Amino acid sequence: MWAHKSWQGRLLAHPLPAHERLRHYAGWCNAVEGNTTFYATPPRETVASWAQQTDPDFRFVIKLPKHVTHERRLTDVDEPLRVFLDAIEPLGPRADALWIQLPGSFAPSDVPTLARFLRRLPESHRYAVEVRHPAFFDDPRSARLLEGVLSAAAAEWIPFDTTAFFRSPPTSDAERDAWIKKPRVPRRSDALTDRPIVRYLGRDDTALTVEGWQHWVDVVAGWLREGRSPTVFVHTPDNADAPVLARRFHDEVRARVPGVEPLPEPIPAGPLTLF
Structure with a gap:
């Protein structure tokens, strides 16, 4: 998120062409949540413009598409995942972590699915997982189960x-x-x-x-x-x-x-x- 309507003309110059908006946001903050990628994988050319507007040490935490995390729930996702990873490749080192936000229904019983998914991911990226099921926070055994899977993959818990x-x-x-x-x-x-x-x-x-x-x-x-x-x-x-x-x-x-x-x-x- 770097073009919030209420920031325009107040925090960010307005009007700004699309290829300048992120550059102006990057004057305020040195990291951004890539939330739009949850709804659709952007064209590679769009991602290349994000890289051009930011320094190499700027941090993107890029969310995996909901098609991967919510609709297919990390199963049979090789092709959409390949398309996504190819699209974000122009970010290079700016892709600080790929953000795997899981639905609230993703329970401790689903952790083996997450473990298999993480093992198949390329080591060229860092990964961070956000869970919302209450058991991961209320039940110590469930928390330890998730921590073990994440630690084995060198992944973070957001x-x-x-x-x-x-x-x-x-x-x-x-x-x-x-x-x-x-x-x-x-x-x-x-x-x-x-x-x-x-x-x-x-x-x-x-x-x-x-x-x-x-x-x-x-x-x-x-x-x-x-x-x-x-x-x-x-x-x-x-x-x-x-x-x-x-x-x-x-x-x-x-x-x-x-x-x-x-x-x-x-x-x-x-x-x-x-x-």
């Missing part, structure tokens, strides 16, 4: 932390929509690899969002001191200020770990003036 969001009832249309759609599971803070990935959902109230992420400031600072290289995505129900909030989170972590590199300077959204 937590989607919605605990701050569900702490109090919704107060806006965007929050009410998220209240229905977002998973409500306990928070998980363990890293399996040297490059953990966190997805955090706050509230449309900035103060509540910042209050809710203090746990992650502590965890991420600890990971950095251990030599890990985490990626954190900050969301709110309306995402109106998500890039600003992401930079604020980054600043809070840098205050704890001063050696962390600063984020780039955003490209001005409007023309520069003297007054």
Whole structure:
């Protein structure tokens, strides 16, 4: 997501041609969730334009198509997977991890299917799995089963932390929509690899969002001191200020770990003036 409507003209210049939008987003943040690939595999030429707009160290966490993860549930997917991997090849090192988001119905009994799928994947990519079935969070045996399969494949477990969001009832249309759609599971803070990935959902109230992420400031600072290289995505129900909030989170972590590199300077959204 790098062309949110509410950012245009406020955080990002507007209008912008399609081949410039990601470049302007990359002035705010150095990573992005590739969520659109869940709905359709993009043309290779489109992915090549993403690479051209970003530096080699920019991080894409690219979601596998729902045809692979939700419709076929990781079974008999060699051809759609081949097409997908070919399409994203132009990203090169920017493809930080391929994101395997599994449906809420994907249960501990399905973990052997995941294990077979991971064994068939090329070693040229890193992989990260997001699960939503409550048993993985409530049942220690199920959690250990999944951790074992992921560790064997050097894959990460992506937590989607919605605990701050569900702490109090919704107060806006965007929050009410998220209240229905977002998973409500306990928070998980363990890293399996040297490059953990966190997805955090706050509230449309900035103060509540910042209050809710203090746990992650502590965890991420600890990971950095251990030599890990985490990626954190900050969301709110309306995402109106998500890039600003992401930079604020980054600043809070840098205050704890001063050696962390600063984020780039955003490209001005409007023309520069003297007054």
